[in-house]
Amino acid sequence: MNQGSGEWMIEPMERFTGIKAIFFDAGNTIIFPNYRLIQRVLSSYGVGVTAEELFRLDCEQRDQYNRLAAAGEETSHLWEHYWVTLLRRAGMARDIQTEVIKELTVRSEQGALWLQVLDGTFETLDALRVSGRTLGVVSNSEGRLESFLEHVGLRPYFAFVLDSAIVGIDKPDPGIFHMALERAEVHPHEALFVGDNYPIDILGARRVGIAGVLFNPAGHEGVFDCPVIDRLSALEELLN
Incomplete structure (x- = not known):
């Protein structure tokens, strides 16, 4: 992975094969504050x-x-x-x-705050779902996440939503990642986690054997030992 002029470059060898399920963080990954x-x-x-x-x-x-x-x-x-x-x-x-x-x-x-969805999100999720992969949400939230996703039209894209306040486990506890694997009926090497929080999302997933992709829409500079993308549509490139 190379970084130049603040722009992340994904090396050709950094591609994922055999991925059957993709788990997403929610806040600042698929849904943003208004x-x-x-x-x-x-x-x-x-x-x-x-x-x-x-x-x-x-x-x-x-x-x-x-x-x-x-x-x-x-x-x-x-x-x-x-x-x-x-x-x-x-x-x-x-x-x-x-x-x-x-x-x-x-x-x-009232459901009026978490309303913003970045351009390309719906199209990317649709393409990933059509490809036959199981999509899920795994997020540290306060019990209302599923209603927020319903409100903005994202809920139908996901087979399940794990809200930490409802399931009683917060990331990066391995338990919530194991729960996602069970819901998707896949092994760790068949899953991918996408989130904006390196220690919580990427390292948390890695501890149970799930590879991670860091979502960095603002393009902040940094050095990470995982693929970094600034748009969700780049996932299709990593999986093809």
Whole structure:
């Protein structure tokens, strides 16, 4: 794998064969926050930031979030830290952050927050499903993930959805990956995991023998010992 000018290049030998199932993380992999909604909420509190700037700030704080997740921080605490950090980086005063987080939480519970799907996602999932592979979602979430996927039209593409709050196991615990293998009825070497969190998704999957592909849509620089893609459609290239 080579990296030049911040752009990842996948070497020809880095192809996967015999893959019968592909498991996806959810947040910031197949579904993203509605940054325009967040921008409007922040604007109502006097914070001037664009949706594009929020996306950039969100991606920049991902490493810190990943480190906390890898250290075993509870999902609910992670999301609180996620919002506090994003609001602070967006320039929001500390004394109103709690109120704004409450409003964003309500919007999330109403299904209005996780609404953004990147271009090419539906087409890629359709092609992978038509190829005969079993697709599943394995995500650290708070119990509402399946309804979010239904809302944006993604749910029909997946044979199953494992929401950590419902199954009682968080990534990177091997148990949730074994559960995915059982649902898909495949062996570890026949599965692939796609996610944006290296320690949680890639290393977690690797511990049970599942290969991983890191999804890096913002193109952040870094050195990883796995294929890195900035668009989901690149999966088809890795599998062909």
